[in-house]
Amino acid sequence: MELCPVGALAFYLFLRFDVEMESWPPFNNRLQWYQTKLLAIMNDPYAEMSYPTHRELCNDAFKKARCHYLKGTHCGRHEGCKLADMQDVPDAQMRRLGRWDHSRMIQHYSLGLPRTGARHLAGHGSAEGMSCPSRPHKS
Numbered sequence: 001m002e003l004c005p006v007g008a009l010a011f012y013l014f015l016r017f018d019v020e021m022e023s024w025p026p027f028n029n030r031l032q033w034y035q036t037k038l039l040a041i042m043n044d045p046y047a048e049m050s051y052p053t054h055r056e057l058c059n060d061a062f063k064k065a066r067c068h069y070l071k072g073t074h075c076g077r078h079e080g081c082k083l084a085d086m087q088d089v090p091d092a093q094m095r096r097l098g099r100w101d102h103s104r105m106i107q108h109y110s111l112g113l114p115r116t117g118a119r120h121l122a123g124h125g126s127a128e129g130m131s132c133p134s135r136p137h138k139s
Contacts (some may be wrong), residue, residue: 041053
């Protein structure tokens with residue numbers, strides 16, 4: 001579930017409608033269904049959550065999870081870019097995925113480490129991923 005937003009959403013909706021027993025909006029009334037907020041304010045599924053409230057809820061959740069390095073509402077974009085960077089996704093692909101220009105991606109989202117060059121200097125060669133340099137066998 002850590003990497004699956006669909007599973008996380010399913011658990012959230014299960015909690016909201018089955019555990020907390022919030023009533024489902026009527027499926028035959030499209031307007032009422034569309035006015036139901038996904039991230040609802042408790043006891044008012046039609047009230048819009050303000051950005052500062054959303055940001056503070058995210059920050060509180062990160063503190064409780066002891067993820068002190070995560071802040072704000074765009075952490076998924078930041079962490080997703082870092083994960084792609086660690087998996088050697090080419091910069092051009094990351095820029096397209098996040099719809100960033102190069103300078104914004106490098107400055108705000110990417111780790112900015114030249115991984116291929118670092119691997120070569122450490123004696124790992126050009127192979128992607130975590131690997132150890134080969135050692136001569138003792139006979």
